[in-house]
Amino acid sequence: MPTYSNRRRARRSKPGALLALAFALLCLDAAAAAQIYLPPPPPKDPADYGRVVLDQYSASGPGGVVFDHWLHRSKFTCRLCHVDIGFAMKAKATEIRAEANRQGFYCGACHNGKRQFEGKTIFASCSNEPATAECFRCHSLGKTDVRRYQYAKFIAKLPRDIYGVDWMRAEESGHIHPVDVLEGISIRKKPMQLRPDFSIQAKLDWVHPITFSHERHSVWNGCELCHPEIFPAKREGTRVTMFSNLEHRHCGACHGSVAFPFNHCQGCHPLAPRWAP
Amino acid sequence: MSRKTIVAVALLLLSCTPLIAQTKKKRPLPYEYGRVVINNSSERSNMAPVVFEHWIHRRRFTCRVCHVDVGFGMRAGSTGIKAIDNERGFYCGSCHNGKLMVDGKSLFQACAPTMTAENHKRCDRCHSLGKNVQTEVDFFQFSAPLPKERFGNGIDWEKAEEMGLIKPATELEGFSGRKNSMATQKDFALNPKVEGMPDIIFSHQKHTVWNGCELCHPDIFVGVKRGNSHYSMVDISEGKSCGACHVSVAFPLTDCQRCHAKPVQP
Amino acid sequence: MFRQLAAVALVLCLCGGIPVGAVAQSNGGTQSVEPWQREFDEICGPTHDAMTFTPDELASLIARCDALLPKLQKLDDTRRKVFTNRLQMCRGLYAYVLESKKSEKK
Numbered sequence: 001m002p003t004y005s006n007r008r009r010a011r012r013s014k015p016g017a018l019l020a021l022a023f024a025l026l027c028l029d030a031a032a033a034a035q036i037y038l039p040p041p042p043p044k045d046p047a048d049y050g051r052v053v054l055d056q057y058s059a060s061g062p063g064g065v066v067f068d069h070w071l072h073r074s075k076f077t078c079r080l081c082h083v084d085i086g087f088a089m090k091a092k093a094t095e096i097r098a099e100a101n102r103q104g105f106y107c108g109a110c111h112n113g114k115r116q117f118e119g120k121t122i123f124a125s126c127s128n129e130p131a132t133a134e135c136f137r138c139h140s141l142g143k144t145d146v147r148r149y150q151y152a153k154f155i156a157k158l159p160r161d162i163y164g165v166d167w168m169r170a171e172e173s174g175h176i177h178p179v180d181v182l183e184g185i186s187i188r189k190k191p192m193q194l195r196p197d198f199s200i201q202a203k204l205d206w207v208h209p210i211t212f213s214h215e216r217h218s219v220w221n222g223c224e225l226c227h228p229e230i231f232p233a234k235r236e237g238t239r240v241t242m243f244s245n246l247e248h249r250h251c252g253a254c255h256g257s258v259a260f261p262f263n264h265c266q267g268c269h270p271l272a273p274r275w276a277p
Numbered sequence: 278m279s280r281k282t283i284v285a286v287a288l289l290l291l292s293c294t295p296l297i298a299q300t301k302k303k304r305p306l307p308y309e310y311g312r313v314v315i316n317n318s319s320e321r322s323n324m325a326p327v328v329f330e331h332w333i334h335r336r337r338f339t340c341r342v343c344h345v346d347v348g349f350g351m352r353a354g355s356t357g358i359k360a361i362d363n364e365r366g367f368y369c370g371s372c373h374n375g376k377l378m379v380d381g382k383s384l385f386q387a388c389a390p391t392m393t394a395e396n397h398k399r400c401d402r403c404h405s406l407g408k409n410v411q412t413e414v415d416f417f418q419f420s421a422p423l424p425k426e427r428f429g430n431g432i433d434w435e436k437a438e439e440m441g442l443i444k445p446a447t448e449l450e451g452f453s454g455r456k457n458s459m460a461t462q463k464d465f466a467l468n469p470k471v472e473g474m475p476d477i478i479f480s481h482q483k484h485t486v487w488n489g490c491e492l493c494h495p496d497i498f499v500g501v502k503r504g505n506s507h508y509s510m511v512d513i514s515e516g517k518s519c520g521a522c523h524v525s526v527a528f529p530l531t532d533c534q535r536c537h538a539k540p541v542q543p
Numbered sequence: 544m545f546r547q548l549a550a551v552a553l554v555l556c557l558c559g560g561i562p563v564g565a566v567a568q569s570n571g572g573t574q575s576v577e578p579w580q581r582e583f584d585e586i587c588g589p590t591h592d593a594m595t596f597t598p599d600e601l602a603s604l605i606a607r608c609d610a611l612l613p614k615l616q617k618l619d620d621t622r623r624k625v626f627t628n629r630l631q632m633c634r635g636l637y638a639y640v641l642e643s644k645k646s647e648k649k
Contacts, residue, residue, distance in 0.1 A: 018282060094303050187425060187427045189427070189532075190534060193473045228511075232511055232514070345629070348628050362624070367621055490591065502646050
């Protein structure tokens with residue numbers, strides 16, 4: 001027979017159960033959020049920064065592809081690959097197949113066994129013959145001593161900052177001359193007027209303002225790489241926050257994975273004091 | 278409801294925060310651009326969904342012939358095509374009727390009352406999603422001599438027509454009414470909201486040559502008084518106004534200078 | 544008797560004269576024989592010239608569209624779908640052009 005005290009106990013346990021469930025879910029959320037919002041420090045080996053592993057189709061065949069940005073970005077602008085050729089900005093999102101490469105798309109736009117660059121013929125990707133050692137130049141996941149170019153030797157003469165190569169200085173000092181036009185692929189258009197550099201006040205008062213330079217970004221990216229997909233035209237509705245950046249949206253589409261990481265605060269907040277790394 | 282319950286429910290709701298990451302998506306390859314998958318009733322009838330390639334058809338016909346005279350909708354699945362409609366000579370069956378001659382051959386008949394061993398290859402030509410069906414026309418062979426442009430199909434369709442390399446028909450026998458010359462509006466400029474972006478030069482003439490009037494008015498462009506309609510790039514990228522075509526079939530929005538063509542006066 | 548026979552003969556002649564065009568053509572257009580199809584072609588054929596019509600002409604075309612619609616809705620499934628949609632497009636255009644002409648006057 002339900003007594004007064006029994007009924008009170010029953011009423012107490014209901015919100016108690018809900019609270020427990022909510023707490024458990026919040027813990028899970030915190031764990032998931034930490035994965036995204038706590039940036040891991042840049043890889044210990046700068047050679048690994050900007051590495052993209054593509055193995056959704058090749059894992060069972062010749063093995064996963066390892067694409068290192070440092071080699072290609074020293075020779076070509078971001079725009080050339082991500083706009084003219086059409087690579088997506090997220091690993092595996094382009095869904096490259098060997099057939100597409102053979103048809104002259106994606107990697108095959110350059111790696112076609114015919115295109116001349118720096119006095120050499122660029123090797124063909126995904127040719128029809130049985131797999132040779134050359135396949136492993138790209139399909140190198142888990143393999144050693146198969147890559148032609150070694151990072152340390154390659155970047156030996158390039159200016160460095162604590163996070164790796166300072167690519168902007170490398171271009172300014174004439175160490176690299178990234179190519180922006182690919183014969184047969186690029187179609188040049190009349191450039192559009194750039195907005196002058198502007199300052200963005202950070203949302204938190206104590207954070208120094210951001211100086212954003214369209215000019216510095218468009219030299220390598222053009223306009224279409226960012227607009228309208230990464231930065232939509234409606235400025236009022238676009239909330240760029242460190243959270244969105246860490247989710248690889250907005251600035252985080254490049255910064256944190258290929259362009260300089262978020263640990264380098266002065267890269268965007270030039271007046272911020274230098275922290276010890 | 279006790280205070281504890283309220284707090285618990287509030288925390289539960291708070292814990293359901295979605296974390297979405299968005300970056301640049303995969304860009305369709307030139308032969309994939311303009312692909313429409315139609316699946317109103319294919320799967321329900323145990324057929325693979327239909328894959329329609331715009332590039333195959335737009336080289337032969339203007340947009341108007343299909344989207345006005347024949348009556349296809351402007352959004353995938355909006356027409357509600359049934360096999361019986363095709364068999365009766367409407368929609369796809371307007372041309373794919375086993376009789377219309379193209380390049381010296383008769384176009385295959387679309388749909389049949391039942392799928393048999395003889396006709397299933399014919400069915401697969403359109404009901405091809407997930408199957409490795411080669412189109413009879415090879416995209417690379419077709420596009421090789423055509424003038425190139427950025428993005429989309431990689432073809433400058435307008436220039437291709439000017440050069441006489443493609444001759445899209447403006448009429449379909451039995452469907453198009455009599456056509457006289459058109460009185461078209463003049464080209465005009467639209468001022469962008471973002472300072473520094475070049476003005477958009479909109480050419481009615483270029484659009485009506487292929488679309489006629491009723492394809493756009495009033496369904497896609499409702500406002501009659503110029504200046505009253507507000508077009509935003511966000512709306513356009515969602516498929517409204519210009520985006521009805523310039524997202525998935527006509528040249529895409531990434532090619533800014535195609536519309537933003539007028540230099541800004543200093 | 545003779546009068547009745549003559550009346551029947553007359554009726555038969557008249558029936559023979561009326562085109563037996565009730566068979567729906569599988570194509571949708573101009574070589575039509577059905578009255579509604581003829582009307583449709585006349586109304587929606589000249590949409591290309593919509594900008595040149597006077598407001599009165601446009602209003603009359605719109606009225607004809609409205610009068611034709613109930614007839615189209617009595618057709619079989621396929622043709623009803625196809626032709627009501629096309630009629631809606633051409634009526635919409637005429638209404639649009641009429642409204643734009645009216646707003647220009649203001």
